[in-house]
Amino acid sequence: MQALEYAMKKTMYEKIWDSHLVVDETGQAPLLYVDRHLMHEVTSPQAFEGLRLSGRKVRNPHSILATMDHCVPTKNRNLPIADPIAKKQIETMAENCRVNGLKLYDMTDPNNGVIHVVVPEHGFVHPGMVVVCGDSHTATHGAFGALAFGIGTSEVEHVMATQTLPQKKSKTMQVVVNGKLSKYASAKDIALAITGKIGTAGGTGYVIEYTGSAIRELSMEGRMTLCNMAIEAGARAGLVAPDEKTYAYLKGREFAPSAQYWDQALAYWKSLPSDEGAVFDATVTLDAADIAPQVSWGTSPEQVVGVDGCVPAPESFTDEIKRQACENALAYMGLTPNTKITDIPIDYVFIGSCTNGRIEDFRIAAEMAKGTQVAKGVTAIAVPGSYHVKQQAEDEGLDKIFIDAGWEWRDPGCSMCLAMNGDELTKGQRSASTSNRNFEGRQGKGGRTHLVSPAMAAAAAAAGHFVDIRKL
Amino acid sequence: MEPYKKHESIAALLNRSNVDTDQIIPKQFLKRVERSGFGVHLFHDWRFNDDGSDNPEFELNKPAFKGAKILVAGDNFGCGSSREHAPWAIADYGFNTIISTSYADIFYNNCFKNGILAIKVDKEQLDKLMIEIAANEGVRFVVDLENQQVTTPGGNDFNFEIDPFRKSNLVSGLDDIGLTLKHADKIAQYEQQHKKDYPWLWA
Numbered sequence: 001m002q003a004l005e006y007a008m009k010k011t012m013y014e015k016i017w018d019s020h021l022v023v024d025e026t027g028q029a030p031l032l033y034v035d036r037h038l039m040h041e042v043t044s045p046q047a048f049e050g051l052r053l054s055g056r057k058v059r060n061p062h063s064i065l066a067t068m069d070h071c072v073p074t075k076n077r078n079l080p081i082a083d084p085i086a087k088k089q090i091e092t093m094a095e096n097c098r099v100n101g102l103k104l105y106d107m108t109d110p111n112n113g114v115i116h117v118v119v120p121e122h123g124f125v126h127p128g129m130v131v132v133c134g135d136s137h138t139a140t141h142g143a144f145g146a147l148a149f150g151i152g153t154s155e156v157e158h159v160m161a162t163q164t165l166p167q168k169k170s171k172t173m174q175v176v177v178n179g180k181l182s183k184y185a186s187a188k189d190i191a192l193a194i195t196g197k198i199g200t201a202g203g204t205g206y207v208i209e210y211t212g213s214a215i216r217e218l219s220m221e222g223r224m225t226l227c228n229m230a231i232e233a234g235a236r237a238g239l240v241a242p243d244e245k246t247y248a249y250l251k252g253r254e255f256a257p258s259a260q261y262w263d264q265a266l267a268y269w270k271s272l273p274s275d276e277g278a279v280f281d282a283t284v285t286l287d288a289a290d291i292a293p294q295v296s297w298g299t300s301p302e303q304v305v306g307v308d309g310c311v312p313a314p315e316s317f318t319d320e321i322k323r324q325a326c327e328n329a330l331a332y333m334g335l336t337p338n339t340k341i342t343d344i345p346i347d348y349v350f351i352g353s354c355t356n357g358r359i360e361d362f363r364i365a366a367e368m369a370k371g372t373q374v375a376k377g378v379t380a381i382a383v384p385g386s387y388h389v390k391q392q393a394e395d396e397g398l399d400k401i402f403i404d405a406g407w408e409w410r411d412p413g414c415s416m417c418l419a420m421n422g423d424e425l426t427k428g429q430r431s432a433s434t435s436n437r438n439f440e441g442r443q444g445k446g447g448r449t450h451l452v453s454p455a456m457a458a459a460a461a462a463a464g465h466f467v468d469i470r471k472l
Numbered sequence: 473m474e475p476y477k478k479h480e481s482i483a484a485l486l487n488r489s490n491v492d493t494d495q496i497i498p499k500q501f502l503k504r505v506e507r508s509g510f511g512v513h514l515f516h517d518w519r520f521n522d523d524g525s526d527n528p529e530f531e532l533n534k535p536a537f538k539g540a541k542i543l544v545a546g547d548n549f550g551c552g553s554s555r556e557h558a559p560w561a562i563a564d565y566g567f568n569t570i571i572s573t574s575y576a577d578i579f580y581n582n583c584f585k586n587g588i589l590a591i592k593v594d595k596e597q598l599d600k601l602m603i604e605i606a607a608n609e610g611v612r613f614v615v616d617l618e619n620q621q622v623t624t625p626g627g628n629d630f631n632f633e634i635d636p637f638r639k640s641n642l643v644s645g646l647d648d649i650g651l652t653l654k655h656a657d658k659i660a661q662y663e664q665q666h667k668k669d670y671p672w673l674w675a
């Protein structure tokens with residue numbers, strides 16, 4: 001009897017999984033229903049072509065929301081796009097959306113922006129949904145208590161044609177963050193600290209649910225930042241249970257449930273959080289109070305350290321693979337072991353991306369930038385995650401603060417997060433970046449990326465090197 | 473996907489090991505928006521000289537291998553980045569069969585998703601086939617998937633193993649989407665229920 005009761009307690013992941021199972025037959029991967037399908041111009045064109053070649057149609061056009069973000073310019077949008085390949089991708093996206101009757105926020109649309117910034121702004125994702133996108137940072141939407149994960153191009157086609165996806169069930173990991181986060185640390189620092197702790201493969205095979213008082217304290221935007229980086233810890237997806245903050249955020253947005261259905265939706269959402277006593281396959285615990293502002297020193301998001309720390313020496317790793325990885329990273333990054341993080345000079349600062357391109361990110365960055373000047377030899381760009389973020393920031397006068405401090409204030413897009421649109425580092429240049437990946441060449445061939453929070457990035461812009469913002 | 477039928481075709485020889493997906497389809501072609509048309513870029517850096525002319529030294533440029541549907545290649549074919557463009561390029565070029573001792577996992581899976589039969593043989597058998605082709609370029613092999621058998625004029629016939637699920641998908645020409653659509657009624661049923669349970673998603 002006890003065993004039965006025990007078995008009936010479910011995690012949020014299991015609840016969402018079970019309610020979306022369309023077919024579960026032995027010998028075949030279970031088929032999961034997909035509620036929302038997000039799209040951008042880079043990973044969708046072949047999927048559309050595949051549909052066309054096989055004479056299939058988009059099953060539920062209303063489940064799709066598309067934007068253009070990866071290769072759009074962040075300045076001089078009125079001019080024709082110079083890169084012919086980018087131009088072709090953008091034209092193809094527009095044509096595919098037109099032919100298939102899909103909602104698209106194109107480059108000049110006032111709703112345009114980075115897909116994972118735009119989608120929440122419009123309330124397109126709700127708790128309990130299954131959400132996919134041909135993009136690994138789809139995990140962002142786990143902030144709403146939705147199971148959201150990235151898929152490949154042939155899967156994009158699969159979802160368009162069938163509204164389902166063959167999926168293997170993941171294991172569940174609970175990451176508990178209790179305690180009070182210092183004023184100078186943010187959701188980004190929690191995300192980096194987790195990746196530093198469990199490694200980029202630590203979450204492989206798992207869906208992470210973030211729990212604990214420090215997570216409850218985070219704003220919806222902070223939760224998005226956190227879930228966004230679940231993928232950097234190797235997890236399939238990240239989840240935060242919905243609560244009053246979630247409901248308040250959604251209420252009244254364009255695609256949120258209407259007044260007619262609100263109470264019904266709310267009752268469903270409230271049934272989603274993991275049951276008391278539900279069992280996770282793994283648990284990791286962190287104390288928020290211990291989390292210093294983080295800076296990545298290497299070429300993997302697990303290679304991070306607190307700002308008061310030093311670049312590690314390869315010998316400090318007992319694991320042979322990690323030692324080798326450290327050596328390679330230091331060679332690529334042009335860093336010497338035991339250098340103080342605050343002694344590392346930078347050339348470039350990027351604030352933006354689907355990790356840290358929302359209004360709260362620009363507010364805190366502007367607070368740091370106010371009354372300062374970008375250090376000599378440093379280029380600093382602020383790239384809002386969407387036109388709405390840009391507008392909001394301008395309404396609050398933040399653009400002036402950045403411009404007065406010597407920053408460039410741009411139009412929205414992925415920009416230097418993956419350097420596909422021409423915004424990039426040149427060989428050997430070093431950035432303080434609020435994006436999510438510091439892989440070799442991610443921000444331009446030979447470019448060196450240090451991942452940080454918006455506050456840390458803004459402080460570094462003024463100083464020309466990293467600074468411990470707790471001591472300012 | 474075309475159903476895979478028994479066929480007699482030229483077997484081309486690519487006697488190289490560890491051919492990786494970056495060689496199969498170099499990354500400068502990944503920005504294309506089409507899925508078709510990758511065949512002209514297959515093995516681009518080997519196939520063409522810097523000035524764009526055909527490199528006569530490259531095996532597949534030999535006139536005897538023109539129109540080949542079978543590719544006989546060295547160990548660990550398709551390693552490297554998981555890009556799905558590699559099997560697209562191979563299929564688009566005209567190959568529907570690869571024979572090698574081993575393949576990278578993801579590449580192997582992707583082959584079957586794209587209608588390509590990837591046959592595994594042991595080293596000894598591969599050597600025999602390679603010798604036969606080298607001695608008689610343009611030789612035609614018969615691939616009989618139904619009976620899991622390859623026959624060659626030189627008598628190097630062999631049987632091969634294949635997962636029954638993969639086999640039936642190739643034979644019927646069903647891709648993953650086709651397979652899922654076998655459950656079309658269940659999807660429709662689910663959707664009906666979904667509309668009742670979550671009406672706000674459909675309003």
Ligand code: SF4
Nearest residue numbers: 137353354414417418
């Ligand atoms: S901002 Fe970066 S991580 Fe986010 S969708 Fe764009 S490229 Fe991907």
